[in-house]
Amino acid sequence: xxxxxxxxxxxxxxxxxxxxxxxxxxxxxxxxxxxxxxxxxxxxxxxxxxxxxxxxxxxxxxxxxxxxxxxxxxxxxxxxxxxxxxxxxxxxxxxxxxxxxxxxxxxxxx
Numbered sequence: 001x002x003x004x005x006x007x008x009x010x011x012x013x014x015x016x017x018x019x020x021x022x023x024x025x026x027x028x029x030x031x032x033x034x035x036x037x038x039x040x041x042x043x044x045x046x047x048x049x050x051x052x053x054x055x056x057x058x059x060x061x062x063x064x065x066x067x068x069x070x071x072x073x074x075x076x077x078x079x080x081x082x083x084x085x086x087x088x089x090x091x092x093x094x095x096x097x098x099x100x101x102x103x104x105x106x107x108x109x110x
Contacts, residue, residue, distance in 0.1 A: 001042055004054035009064055012052075016080040019050040020107070023065060023074040026055055031073045034096040038075075041103060049107065073097050077110045084110055 002008070004021060012019050022038045024031035035053075042051040054065070056072050068076060068085050075086040075098065086098070086106050093099050 001039065001051045001053045004052040004058070006064060008052065009054075012078045013083065015078075017050055017078065018048065018080075018110075019052060019078040020103075021052045021054060021065070021076040021078070023054050023056060023069055023072055023076065025072045026057055028072050030095070030097045034073045034098055037096060037098070037100045037103070040100060041107065044104075045107060075103060075106075077106060079110060 001022070009021070011017075012021070020038070020041070022035070024035065038051065038053070042049075045051075065074075065076065068074075068083075070088065073096075077084045077086060084106070086103065089098060089102055
């Protein structure tokens with residue numbers, strides 16, 4: 001998973017690549033537990049979807065996505081005609097917030 005930069009983020013907002021941005025906090029236990037799930041999805045979609053990670057402590061990137069997300073962990077999906085902030089699950093997993101299946105379904109449809 002590549003670290004996100006403001007340039008890469010701007011490229012995604014205006015580009016034509018399919019990508020997933022995982023926004024986390026270094027102090028969030030849910031983020032740490034969810035991170036291996038994102039890595040497993042990256043392996044599954046290797047070559048089809050680019051995966052990025054950003055900490056909400058990285059001010060430049062955090063400011064750019066702050067209005068898009070409600071908190072961490074958050075997932076933003078990009079494709080040529082727009083982006084989607086994956087909504088909070090109705091029944092979040094108490095250990096990871098999102099589940100692998102929940103994100104995988106969005107990736108398949110998006």
